Amino acid sequence: MSIGTDRDLPVLALDVDGVVVHPHERFRGGPWDTDIQRDLGIDPRALGQHxxxxxxxxxxxxxRDLRETLDLVLPELNPDVTVDEFLGYWFTNDARLDAAVAAEIRAWRERTNGPCIAVTNQEKYRIAYLTEQVGLGELFDHVVWSGELGLTKSNLDFYLAAQATVGCDDPRRMWFFDDDQANVAVxxxxxxxxxxxxxxxxMRRQLAGT
Incomplete structure (x- = not known):
């Protein structure tokens, strides 16, 4: 689905993980799998390798389908953990919506009348969870994600596609924030x-001029 916009309006494009969404506070700033060895009996290093x-x-x-892949991988990590248990643990523990950023998105949209989109590297199961359960579907006018495009944010065409989604003719009207310098460069x-x-x-200081 595409959304139209006045070509003179700015567009705010935000990365999701690390900007809008963070791991649960109990991990003390660490990743969502910080305590997975204790909680699910899965070695996080083995999870990365497998x-x-x-x-x-x-x-x-x-x-490649995440669930089908987990059917193959989980028996090597912990055969007692099901795919649903693993995904439930991951998705719920890596889904803390940043209230300040969410409030800024709403205030920015009200101030500028411009659309706000999420641009993110995600697969279909987690993007559905984030959109429907965490609230990204309500917060953003559109969510552009790698699994849908077949491209990650390391690819220039990802950004061209995201810009086309909002019907913006001028790339200088696209305001983008990401916590990965490589994505910022592309x-x-x-x-x-x-x-x-x-x-x-x-970010709030930089957006004050839009």
């Missing part, structure tokens, strides 16, 4: 006003 390192590049662009190549997300206060 799931994320070999399969994630295909999963994240929609070429978005900059696309002509976007790309900023490294160093924290909420800095």
């Amino acid at each position: 799931l994320f390192k070999p399969y994630w590049p295909e999963i994240i662009v929609g070429k 978005a900059g190549e696309a002509g976007w006003r790309a900023h490294f997300y160093a924290g909420f206060d800095e």
Whole structure:
């Protein structure tokens, strides 16, 4: 689905993980799998070696199904943990919506009348959870994700597609914040006003001029 916008309006594009969504506070700033050894009996290093390192590049662009892959991988990690248990643990523990950022999105939209979109590397199961359960569907006018496009944010065409989604003809009207410098660099190549997300206060200061 595409959404139209006045070509003169700015567009706010935000990364999701690390900007809008964070792991549960109980992990003390660590990743969602910080306590997975204690909670599910899964070694996080083995999880990386058996799931994320070999399969994630295909999963994240929609070429491989996460659930089907977990059916193969979980017996090697802990045969007593089901796919539903694993995904439930991951999704709920990696879904803390940043209230300050959410409030800024709403205030920015009211101030500028411009659309706000999420641009994120996600596969289909987690994006559904984030959109329907965490509230990204309500918060953003559109969510552009790698599994749908078949491209990650390391690819220039990802940003061209995201810009086309909102019908923006001028890339300089695309205001982008991401906590990964590599993604910021590629978005900059696309002509976007790309900023490294160093924290909420800095983002709010930079957006004050829009």
